[in-house]
Amino acid sequence: MAINYILPDFEVIRDYNRCINCHVCERQCSNEVHSFDEKGNLMISDESKCVNCSRCVSLCPTHALKIVKNEACFRENANWQRDTILEIYKQAGSGGVLLSSMGNPKPLPVYWDKILINASQVTNPPIDPLREPMETKVFLGQKPNMVTRREDGSLNTSLTPQLELSMPVLFSAMSYGSISYNAHESLARAAQELGIYYNTGEGGLHEDFYCYGKNTIVQVASGRFGVHEEFLNAGAAIEIKMGQGAKPGIGGHLPGTKIVGDVSKTRMIPEGSDAISPAPHHDIYSIEDLRQLVYSLKEATQYKKPIIVKVAAVHNIAAIASGIARSGADIIAIDGFRGGTGAAPTRIRDNVGIPIELALASVDQRLRDEGIRNNVSLIVGGSIRSAADVVKAIALGADACFIATSALLALGCHLCRSCQSGKCNWGIATQRPELVKRLNPDIGKERLVNLLTAWRHEIKELMGGMGVNSIEALRGNRLMLRGVNMTEKELEILGISHAGE
Amino acid sequence: MVIDAKDMSFTTLNEQLRSAGEECEINGCIGQRFIAAGNGTQTITINGVPGNALGAYLTGAKIIVNGNAQDAVGDTMNSGTITIHGNIGDAAGYAMRGGQIYIKGNAGYRAGIHMKAYKEKYPVIVIGGRAGNFLGEYQAGGLIVVLGLNTDGKPIVGGFPCTGMHGGKMVLRGSVEGIHFPHQTNARKATPEDLAELRPYLQTYCSSFDYPLEELLNSEFTVITPNSKNPYKQMYVAN
Incomplete structure (x- = not known):
């Protein structure tokens, strides 16, 4: 041997x-x-x-x-x-090829931890969220640049479709196949109870979960698995996946051994056949081509659903986002290099992409400079770990945050980073029936609701401390942030001052 | 109902089409995109040239184009029939899962790319002329047929057919000499069973485009299938 x-x-x-x-x-x-x-x-x-x-x-x-x-x-x-x-x-x-799971574990800088939040003292009193109303509701979608009137003088109040969220957090894409039926059920029911959204990922939508459609974002990726007219119309919004923070520039691959039973049925591919999501969409080689996919989806759903375009945070993200904002997309989702995955080549996960904090700051600034910030809403993900990260992201210019690893931790994940084995002992990243049943969706849902209810309280307290009573008033308010342990260049990109300034 | 598409935007055209009833004719079509995207039961005749993404996500409608069509015809189509009395552009039938596309003439690059089948869903593309590069790339299911009629002596398919193919079947009429197929595929002569499977689709082609069926059936056919549905197995090691 x-x-x-x-x-x-x-x-x-x-x-x-x-x-x-x-x-x-x-x-x-x-x-x-x-x-x-x-x-x-x-x-x-x-x-x-x-x-x-x-x-x-x-x-x-x-x-x-x-x-x-x-x-x-x-x-x-x-x-x-x-x-x-x-x-x-x-x-x-x-x-x-080395294959890993979950987000990049390398000791690269976490900018959230170098950013500090302001609070009011003396001159501008803080607000007590226990006593005064605080608004954490956000709407995602295109916003009009100015007030317009109809011919009869009345206000034009027609808007393109919007997603309404009770708080600026959504569950990000995890496919049925990469995670279990019970994990999906927990996420879907929690999203419904919380008034937010969960995301199918590229694995289709299980027939049992069509009833959560109002709180579902359906995903269209390069493999188009499980995509058909009924699926597109089932959700509240459609996400076009161009890239993922954990593996920018490459596609996905669910091995045939995991394409069994309901996973095969939901993806609509035969059992045992590899599910290959190629690196590019074969019909997208330019912003004009992206626009074509955006509008084909809008036509197929009769302009009733906002379209999200999800991209990985990469070097030229600001220019890429500027293009997407002109493609007719309603929302841009940017996934940073610490974003999770069910399986990604180690070398890609650990070495490709850029931190979400820098990507967000540069995208928000670029869209403002070009006068197109209202064309789109911005969702950011790629390791949002707490209510403080959410508040910092909003102040840097995001409209809302995607969370996935945090949600899985709430379900019992211990970050052992072995999802690719399909042997998850916590019933999350597995399709084995005897393991899946270990995750009780009633408890799973409750734990997710608990987590985000707690985050919502914390967001309100942080906002109240700043003297801000509406999340909308915090968006892009970078004066509320200060940096520590950063170079001038880092501060310049983040658009914030050093602590003490 | 008849729609005069002259100077009409694609949004207006599609709006009118959705409320046009079961039978509809579009005249003067001039590049409007996304026609019949996601449409169900209609029968639509298009006179002119429809734009990109004709019949995307199609879910049962029957489309006849009296002219050429552009890129991404039948993108992610689920069921229905698209018949083109002319040539089509690139990426026809991208990721289509069901339904049939008949093209009288030639197809551009990447026809039938990532086509897949599932249970009773079995997508079929029949190309009367020749096909461009990357035919059936990543093919995961369904049937792609190229008849090579009127090829003007050019090869029946361009370079790199069947790259990444891991399911389904490709059938080429006539000689395949000089065409290189990748190592994960097998090319063999068609058996009587293959021809029996082919017959109804060829019949539809011939009746749609007025071509003698027997002449087609008397030709030699080559069948290309993948030899693995798990092409990436063994490529990874857990870390």
């Missing part, structure tokens, strides 16, 4: 004084880490299979388990670090 070069990432520590041989860990682990040793009459573990999803730790009735970082190490080397060495071994052993 060939030598296995791979050092396990984790160590499973079992306190044998506490272990009662109940086999819960064994039953809960789809990675088959735990097993029972008949001879020694004790539970043992194969840590090489452990992904540190913490399922066994959470469910062990006697708290006998903990997972720690494996201290077995290579000789210290600042250049050749552990991950780098292990990646070489994996590729040398397989000849494969």
